[in-house]
Amino acid sequence: MNAWLWAAAVLLVLPVAPALLVSSRGNALDRLLGLEMLSSALVLVLLVLAQGYARTSYVDVALVLAVLSFTGTLVFTRLLSGRR
Amino acid sequence: MSGADIQRLVAEILLWAGVVVAAGSGLALLALRHRTDRIHALTPLTTLAAPLIALSLAVDLGHQRLTFKVLFIGALVALTGGVLASATGDASRSPGNGD
Numbered sequence: 001m002n003a004w005l006w007a008a009a010v011l012l013v014l015p016v017a018p019a020l021l022v023s024s025r026g027n028a029l030d031r032l033l034g035l036e037m038l039s040s041a042l043v044l045v046l047l048v049l050a051q052g053y054a055r056t057s058y059v060d061v062a063l064v065l066a067v068l069s070f071t072g073t074l075v076f077t078r079l080l081s082g083r084r
Numbered sequence: 085m086s087g088a089d090i091q092r093l094v095a096e097i098l099l100w101a102g103v104v105v106a107a108g109s110g111l112a113l114l115a116l117r118h119r120t121d122r123i124h125a126l127t128p129l130t131t132l133a134a135p136l137i138a139l140s141l142a143v144d145l146g147h148q149r150l151t152f153k154v155l156f157i158g159a160l161v162a163l164t165g166g167v168l169a170s171a172t173g174d175a176s177r178s179p180g181n182g183d
Contacts, residue, residue: 040126
């Protein structure tokens with residue numbers, strides 16, 4: 001296991017696991033905060049895994065996730081703020 | 085110490101700095117209870133850890149096309165993270181979304 005894979009493992013345990021926990025309990029805005037951290041952390045995990053496994057296609061997945069999570073979270077915040 | 089060794093050392097230092105910031109951010113999200121504090125716990129991950137990890141990948145990859153894509157993703161996460169934190173804070177001030 002190289003340093004990139006160890007880093008991916010640490011990222012999966014520390015930011016991803018707490019984000020999963022927060023996104024599964026509390027009210028809607030607290031869950032949204034967990035979702036924001038989960039998506040950002042998963043972008044980083046995908047980038048690090050791409051280098052660890054030498055698979056450049058994972059970088060494209062990270063790019064798509066970064067763009068989609070931004071727009072998705074903005075839609076959620078707009079819905080939760082009550083504005084149409 | 086050769087140039088490649090120094091390149092790898094710098095990449096690993098940047099990588100682990102980013103991982104430590106991300107880990108602290110995740111632990112802070114769990115430890116803090118107030119929503120405003122949680123928003124502040126989220127931002128180091130996006131504005132600091134993401135650019136650090138993207139930079140570490142860029143240093144390790146060297147000068148190639150993939151490097152620019154990785155740096156773009158790091159910049160995208162850093163820029164959109166602040167926007168999202170601001171939008172979430174704005175939504176939490178709306179009636180019915182109080183703590």
